[in-house]
Amino acid sequence: MFTTADFIPKKYTSTIENGNFEWSAPSNIALVKYWGKKDNQIPANPSVSFTLNNCKTITQLGFEKRVNQNSFSFDLLFEGKPKEDFKPKIQKFLERIEVYLPFLKEYHFTIDTQNTFPHSSGIASSASGMAALAMNFMSLEKELYPEMTEDYFYQKASFLARLGSGSACRSVKGKVVVWGQERERIGEANQHKTIGSSDLFGVEFPYAIHENFKNYQDTILLVDKGEKQVSSTVGHDLMHNHPYAERRFAQAHENLDQLIAIFENGNLEEFIKVVESEALTLHAMMMTSMPYFILMKPNTLQIINAIWKFRNETQIPVCFTLDAGANVHVLYPENVSAKVLQFIKDELVVFCQNGQYICDQIGEGAIAL
Template identity: 85%
Template structure:
């Protein structure tokens, strides 16, 4: 198994003065939730996610070697970058990028040799309440790895994607699941070959056709800022009275999903996925301090989904991130009737009637 030292380069075989890359990277939705972390963005429990297709970040990275015209303060051991969001300077994003570069410098020693211009945009509204840290950090990691690949063309594709996932993780834990694959596992799990705490891996086992082209319609219940940041939420697990049992449960549920993916049992899939969503929120409600992240309309939607599923026997379910929005998951072959149900009965619970239709995707894509 690879260790962090395996991702520290010894030397580069090529030199490059300037260039530009552009990558898109999607968001993802966890089925078994990662909640709680150790030092250096190591997860306290394994997780598995569906990679999305339409909700993504597109990031262009231009780079040029520092030269005599570069200010001495920048030449002498400083990171140098400009940050644009949708074409406009975004100063309040810069501290997060600065911290990210500090974390990954040991793995990318060329970072202080260049000035970077990072130009990024999302395909979903920035104020939609959909977390963009996973897609954003994954897209930036892909671009930075493209530079390293140019400096070391002998790099294998397998190493390229593993290291990109490792770097993304150091920006935002769940970002490591947005690099490659339709179903991605992050965290050591005994029964999943190649799984690692350091990076996400494509789920290596069989996946039944029932889960191919799975749909995710995201109901935007609350588009405001998160009530509690992910960092604070994860930290609350350190002294949580139910943390250890929760971590055990995540391993158990990942084993259950591994069997479910192979068998195609949608009924059991629904049980695990909905239980995981509610457990995540239960952990926040029982932490100290405690938080209720759902809104009244979140509960209205959940109850409506339960009633619809009970009445029609159609295999539609929900999951939640650490917020009020609802991800409605269902197979492609029932999409017509489920979308009609969403329009008829659920859209009224969304802020300004807004929702986003998404589906399983394949991960990051190089555009330039």
């Protein structure tokens, strides 16, 4: 497994004057949440996510060698039009990753990006956006160092994406991705499986996953498309002095342990317990921080209660999870899709802003176009 030092290149063996690459990278939805981080985008606890398929960012990177190499030089387009308010975030990203990609000031870049999901739909695009950009930069580095291995390419891409947006490291490769180092297990001989995960990048879940989770579905109910009242960055920082932080971090490790077994045995009942508990715990941390805040909306709670009622009455294994916002991800196996989608149309769409929802499912990760 690579270390930070491994990602600082010693020399390049080739040159390239200009060209372009294009990658798509998906969003992802965490099952075990990470909330709270240390310096340099290091997570306070491990997380595991489903990689999505349809909700993705497509980014084209054009590059051209330039004479003045004293600063970063780039144009940023969103859906073909200049997007000045995105530029500070890209500038900060370039500053963070320059030590790992020392060629960045040698080129002028044109970054042209678009999302397959509606802009301002309330779906976080930083994960997919930063992952897609990292893939493009790694494609350029591979031109400069053709000897690069595939493992190095993908792990460094995930490492770079993390420096742009923590959860972006889970959008690079794999259907189920783990990010964050596992704790040492002492005297727990029955815990026979470890993932070999890292704080530095996401890793593909290394074990077989039960048929129950193949093509798992995620229908995203767009409850509120407005800007969050508290950014995720601020929310993460509030975990530093949180009265329940240490117990929460321990709980995340425990739930990751449980999911390792659940993915193997296919127990959907236990899966639902872990996933819904994680979602509610995430929001409980927000409500018990200082200052405290609530990102759920009344319609979020209406949807949760309707899902519980439907599951209790039908025994169909449908559940919810939440990101740091009001929207609800409805998760369910592919073999109950027809019944769950009918339930969503009949009972849940009324709680969505303008009746909007997006149907998605597990995907594979970033793809070169």
